[in-house]
Amino acid sequence: DGGITQSPKYLFRKEGQNVTLSCEQNLNHDAMYWYRQDPGQGLRLIYYSQIVNDFQKGDIAEGYSVSREKKESFPLTVTSAQKNPTAFYLCASSIGSRAVRVSSYNEQFFGPGTRLTVL
Amino acid sequence: GQNIDQPTEMTATEGAIVQINCTYQTSGFNGLFWYQQHAGEAPTFLSYNVLDGLEEKGRFSSFLSRSKGYSYLLLKELQMKDSASYLCAVRRNYGQNFVFGPGTRLSVLP
Numbered sequence: 269d270g271g272i273t274q275s276p277k278y279l280f281r282k283e284g285q286n287v288t289l290s291c292e293q294n295l296n297h298d299a300m301y302w303y304r305q306d307p308g309q310g311l312r313l314i315y316y317s318q319i320v321n322d323f324q325k326g327d328i329a330e331g332y333s334v335s336r337e338k339k340e341s342f343p344l345t346v347t348s349a350q351k352n353p354t355a356f357y358l359c360a361s362s363i364g365s366r367a368v369r370v371s372s373y374n375e376q377f378f379g380p381g382t383r384l385t386v387l
Numbered sequence: 388g389q390n391i392d393q394p395t396e397m398t399a400t401e402g403a404i405v406q407i408n409c410t411y412q413t414s415g416f417n418g419l420f421w422y423q424q425h426a427g428e429a430p431t432f433l434s435y436n437v438l439d440g441l442e443e444k445g446r447f448s449s450f451l452s453r454s455k456g457y458s459y460l461l462l463k464e465l466q467m468k469d470s471a472s473y474l475c476a477v478r479r480n481y482g483q484n485f486v487f488g489p490g491t492r493l494s495v496l497p
Contacts, residue, residue, distance in 0.1 A: 301484070310391075310474060310487040311430075326484060327389075358429060374478075375420055376485065378429035 271295070274359050274379035281346070281353070281386050289344045289382045291359035298364030300342035301376065304328065305356045317342055318364055346384065357382045389413050391488035393475055398494045399465055407460045407491045409475035421449050421460045422474040424490065430474055434460065462493075470495045 272293040281287045293300065299318050303311040313326030317336040331350025336342055342361075346353045360376040391411045399405040411419070418437040422430035436442055436451035436458060448461040460473055475488040 303487075308395075308489075308492075310489040311476075313484055313486070316484050324484070327486075356427075373432075373435045374418075375432040375435060378431070380429050381427075383427075 272359060272361055272377055272379040274357075274382050276382060277380065279382055279384045281384065283386055284348045286345055286347050287384065289346065289357055289359075289384070291342045291344065291379055292340055293342075293361045293377075293379075294340060295361055295377060296339075297361035297377075298339070299362045300336065301360040301362075302326075302332070302334065302342070302344045303358045303360065305358060305381075311358060314344065353384055354386045355384060357384060389477075389479075389486045391475055391477060391486060393473075393488045393491045395489070396492045396494070398496060401465055401467060401495055401497050403465050404461065404463050405465060405493065407462070407473050407475075407493065409458045409460070409488055411456050411458070411475070411477050411488070413477045413479055413486055415479040416453065416477060418478045419449075419451055419458050420476045420478065420485070421447075421458075422476065424472045424474055426471075433473075465495045467495050467497070469493065 275290045301316040302314040305311050312328050314332050315334040317323035320339050323336050333345045358381045359379040362376045363374050393409050421433040424430040434449035441450045446463045451458045472490040472492045474490045476485045478485050
């Protein structure tokens with residue numbers, strides 16, 4: 269079955285440590301995204317990538333880093349520079365700009381999320 | 388700047404109809420999406436509008452007015468399982484990035 273996976277589901281980190289969240293998709297999608305969701309709030313874009321070896325900062329990129337070495341994978345590193353990292357992290361993918369036409373949905377498909385807690 | 392507004396919470400009765408509104412002001416517009424998100428789970432796609440008017444999909448319909456920066460999601464014949472948060476999202480013109488509203492938490496009561 270095609271889909272998008274994230275691991276781990278729950279992650280605990282001590283202050284001052286970097287941690288990497290995994291995101292893998294087998295949907296053959298070009299575009300991938302990372303969002304952060306805080307309690308009672310909507311999703312905020314951290315980073316996105318439209319193609320392999322290229323990525324762009326979203327609205328809240330400070331304290332985060334990403335890589336896109338393979339089409340299927342878009343890992344997110346939460347660095348010690350991120351002041352308030354405790355949140356629910358969601359990864360998503362979509363076909364990408366090559367498929368965007370007026371009649372195209374090109375909606376995002378989301379992974380199950382990783383809940384990160386800093387102790 | 389980017390701004391999307393939705394009511395924070397709504398309550399409705401099983402079997403009723405509810406309308407969830409969304410207003411947006413974004414730098415560019417290339418489609419508006421509605422997602423459903425149950426607590427602790429990933430959002431799932433419900434509907435998409437890029438042209439003005441109403442799109443119907445079973446019990447769910449979504450309306451868009453680009454000139455007013457306004458959309459709504461209409462849920463008919465409400466069921467208990469419809470209790471969830473409903474997220475409005477706009478795809479901006481540049482790149483393929485999206486901006487999400489804060490979500491509306493809907494509670495369906497028996």
